[in-house]
Amino acid sequence: MAIGKRGRAARTYFVRKLTLPSILKPRLDELSAASGALYSQVLTTFWRTLRRSAGKRKDHRRKAVFLSSGTLQKLFPKDPAGLLHSHSCDAVVDAFIASMDSARTRKKTDPKARFPRRCKRFFKVTFKSSAIRVRDGQLILSTGDRTNPLVIPWAFDLPVNVEIGWRACGGYELRAMYVDTRPVQTPLGDGV
Template sequence: MAIGKRGRAARTYSVRKLTLPSILKPRLDELSAASGALYSQVLTTFWRTLRRSAGKRKDHRRQAVFLSSGTLQKLFPKDPAGLLHSHSCDAVVDAFIASMDSARTRKKTDPKARFPRRRKRFFKAPSKAAPSACGTDS
């Protein structure tokens, strides 16, 4: 370990760079575009539902509807292009919910922190481990 500025042991990281075959790159671009389209759909559905449920005026009889992770996963079981696995679609929804939670905790200390609002053209194509079929993990 290297010694940092304050005399503490600084962590060192090693990074390996993997070069992919050129035949895989178009497919990976398709997957990231499909993942971005799904993220954008989740984002717009969440904010439109919240905005439309509360109404334009602050009516005490109308309550705002906040969609949960499970509800969004049920609304979006697959992506529009049909390229992603259902667990990858769930991971995209979980990534949106995680960014909402992160913004909510940042808001407590920084009033200028903002919630996710931008649509994404590309998004990382996440992979979520599927539960094992036989019920035992080895």
């Protein structure tokens, strides 16, 4: 186990990838578009709030307002189309905040690094543990529509987290994350 930022032991995970059949493409396009629309709303709201709160540069009395992850999650509890689970909406906000943190860290060493500014038409769909079930050899991923969850044939254990995104070579890919419980190997010698 690795040690995290706050001195606690961080969990390690392993990922199981699965290429999804093309018959699911219309439903996945719909979910991915809803996720992209939510990401674009979060991005736009963050930058507009920051720009409007700062005002003119000569006015020193005004303070810039940086919206936090919790505030953005309260502002956007659902996506515009109502297709995503509420925790999937939280994951979209978390992804935006993570990209802001990453850009802030990179700016310390690379002055050309940029903050996220582009709206996205499609974005990955993340399902947290509260939206995942395995029943009768099927992975059931809960969406905002209670009557129409995403059902995928599944022959593995219950994952901690599931992410569905577009592969570089085309088609959708499911990435299931599991806690790594394998024992850490002890080094055999002094060399690499």
